[in-house]
Amino acid sequence: MKFKTFAAIDIGSNAVRMLINNIENEGGKTVFKKVAFLRVPIRLGEDTFGKGKIGGSKLYRLNEAMIGFSHIIKAYKVSEFKAYATSAMRDAANGAEVVEMIRENSGIDITIITGKEEAEIIFQAGxxxxxxxxxxxxxxxxxxxxxxxxxxxxxxxxxxxxxxxxxxxxxxxxxxxxxxxxxxxxxxxxxxxxxxxxxxxxxxxxxxxxxxxxxxxxxxxxxxxxxxxxxxxxxxxxxxxxxxxxxxxxxxxxxxxxxxxxxxxxxxxxxxxxxxxxxxxxxxxxxxxxxxxxxxxx
Structure with missing residues (x-):
């Protein structure tokens, strides 16, 4: 059966998540099948909303999680993936620096999206x-x-x-x-x-x-x-x-x-x-x- 594999990384204020789906065609119908889901409860928002920027153990764990995700993406032979960050990264004073560090260490490019973009993307999914x-x-x-x-x-x-x-x-x-x-x-x-x-x-x-x-x-x-x-x-x-x-x-x-x-x-x-x-x-x-x-x- 022919299928494509997509991965999505959601870097939220409470947790970082990765979803991997196979998208298959069954009898002329498109079917989205979840093959893997990982959730790491890093809670970046505690740093951003409490201290103004992301650092210390949370930055370390985020970096490690993203490096891990990059290996999993290769293991699953993912056709295409995206990584989006929301409120905690938007509001962090060092958000751009964190994005650059993650790119250098994991090869994953993170896009920081607006709240309105986030709502529209989620709504379309349903x-x-x-x-x-x-x-x-x-x-x-x-x-x-x-x-x-x-x-x-x-x-x-x-x-x-x-x-x-x-x-x-x-x-x-x-x-x-x-x-x-x-x-x-x-x-x-x-x-x-x-x-x-x-x-x-x-x-x-x-x-x-x-x-x-x-x-x-x-x-x-x-x-x-x-x-x-x-x-x-x-x-x-x-x-x-x-x-x-x-x-x-x-x-x-x-x-x-x-x-x-x-x-x-x-x-x-x-x-x-x-x-x-x-x-x-x-x-x-x-x-x-x-x-x-x-x-x-x-």
């Missing part, structure tokens, strides 16, 4: 244009470690979008400005007044995990009440209690609470009661992007 009801309006919400990206869709067309410096790691580092929260809420109110009622399409590692915790046997959307009840259970627990009681990984146990808080803020401000979770991320979008471009180049 093929959600095909499942959106043209008569309803949607709020696409991607919550990351350093930022939250929001896109408003009306009649299956993008009508508004924005990126906010509000993310889970940034919140844990107490690095979110009050003015940014006020701007976030005001923007949401305006979006609701123009396009409400709205349905949320949620994206990001935390909402994917929340969906699995609350809704593993069911494909139905989450409700505001579902999210609020989980938030109330988790918010006063210690990290250890969250790990023990909910079988959360250590890297997820702290960030899941600020993620819930962000989604609840969206829900409360925009009177949302339906949260759809397609479970796709930036790496999925990058592979879709590379595949689409390869078809144009043929």
């Amino acid at each position: 093929g959600l244009h095909n499942v959106m009801d043209e008569s309803r309006n949607y709020l696409y919400v991607d919550v990351g470690g350093g930022s939250t990206e929001i896109v408003v869709y009306s009649k299956q067309q993008k009508v508004e979008s924005n990126s906010f410096q509000i993310g889970t790691v940034r919140m844990l580092e107490d690095a979110v400005k009050k003015e940014e929260i006020d701007f976030f809420k005001d923007w949401l109110k305006k979006a609701y007044s123009q396009y409400g009622p709205l349905i949320v399409i949620g994206s990001g590692g935390n909402i994917n995990k929340i969906y699995k915790m609350l809704n593993e046997e069911n494909q139905a959307p989450l409700s505001y009440q579902d999210l609020n009840e989980l938030y109330e259970k988790l918010k006063d627990m210690s990290i250890k209690e969250r790990i023990q009681n909910f079988q959360l990984n250590a890297y997820r146990a702290d960030v899941i609470v600020p993620a819930l808080k962000i989604f609840l803020t969206v829900g409360e401000t925009c009177h949302i009661n339906e949260f759809y979770v397609p479970k796709v991320g930036l790496a999925d979008g990058m592979i879709y992007q590379m595949y689409s471009q390869s078809l144009k180049d043929e």
